[in-house]
Amino acid sequence: MRKRMVTVGVIVLVGLTGYVSGQHGSQIEPEAMTALSKMGGYLRSLKSFQVEAVISREEVLEDGQKVQFASVTKLLARIPDRLFVAVKSDRHDREFYYDGKSVTVLAKRANAYATVAAPATIGALADALDDRHGIELPLEDLFRWGGPHSQNDAITSAMFIGPSAIDGVTCGHYAFRQEGLDWQVWIQQGDHPLPRRLVLTTMTDEARPQYAATYTWNLAPSFNDAAFTFTPPKGAGRVVLAEIKK
Numbered sequence: 001m002r003k004r005m006v007t008v009g010v011i012v013l014v015g016l017t018g019y020v021s022g023q024h025g026s027q028i029e030p031e032a033m034t035a036l037s038k039m040g041g042y043l044r045s046l047k048s049f050q051v052e053a054v055i056s057r058e059e060v061l062e063d064g065q066k067v068q069f070a071s072v073t074k075l076l077a078r079i080p081d082r083l084f085v086a087v088k089s090d091r092h093d094r095e096f097y098y099d100g101k102s103v104t105v106l107a108k109r110a111n112a113y114a115t116v117a118a119p120a121t122i123g124a125l126a127d128a129l130d131d132r133h134g135i136e137l138p139l140e141d142l143f144r145w146g147g148p149h150s151q152n153d154a155i156t157s158a159m160f161i162g163p164s165a166i167d168g169v170t171c172g173h174y175a176f177r178q179e180g181l182d183w184q185v186w187i188q189q190g191d192h193p194l195p196r197r198l199v200l201t202t203m204t205d206e207a208r209p210q211y212a213a214t215y216t217w218n219l220a221p222s223f224n225d226a227a228f229t230f231t232p233p234k235g236a237g238r239v240v241l242a243e244i245k246k
Contacts, residue, residue, distance in 0.1 A: 040146020
């Protein structure tokens with residue numbers, strides 16, 4: 001019955017420096033592009049952080065009906081080479097451990113894990129997991145915004161919608177458009193321009209499925225290296241992480 005799902009991660013194509021002139025009558029507001037640039041630059045300046053994302057994701061069934069799934073992702077990062085992520089939903093309960101040399105993916109319900117060698121940075125890890133194993137690193141956009149892979153010519157429309165509040169935090173609400181995708185981001189105002197909410201709408205699907213995430217941040221987390229070190233649970237079985245055939 002399942003047909004298709006909103007695509008996540010495409011926002012990494014968005015450019016976060018400068019702005020481009022309008023295309024095909026679309027409007028590019030400098031204020032919106034400047035806000036993105038500041039957000040991306042601030043994210044790249046963080047040395048460590050902890051974030052929880054409450055996520056809803058829509059899938060479209062064969063008959064066109066949309067169904068929604070919820071999940072919670074908790075992430076702890078020390079830039080550039082330490083990461084722990086826990087993802088829990090009705091369908092998945094997984095953890096990722098990255099210590100700068102290897103990455104382990106633990107499927108808690110199956111009590112099985114796989115460990116593979118990993119590159120030296122979180123950004124490179126996200127690329128390697130996707131390219132070699134077809135796995136999307138949870139919340140990987142948080143490590144790409146404002147980075148070298150941004151493409152500012154992808155945006156065809158950028159608007160400041162107005163002030164808003166997410167969980168009591170004052171934000172600026174911005175809307176953007178690029179090929180096949182409409183997206184919105186709520187950016188915290190003040191000295192810490194963090195993304196507080198993100199909504200993606202897939203425009204290539206007539207059902208317009210959406211992905212939405214609301215973020216809660218901790219910029220002064222307490223941790224040690226043990227937080228990123230994997231210890232197999234009792235009775236856990238080791239499996240091989242399948243590679244994509246080129």
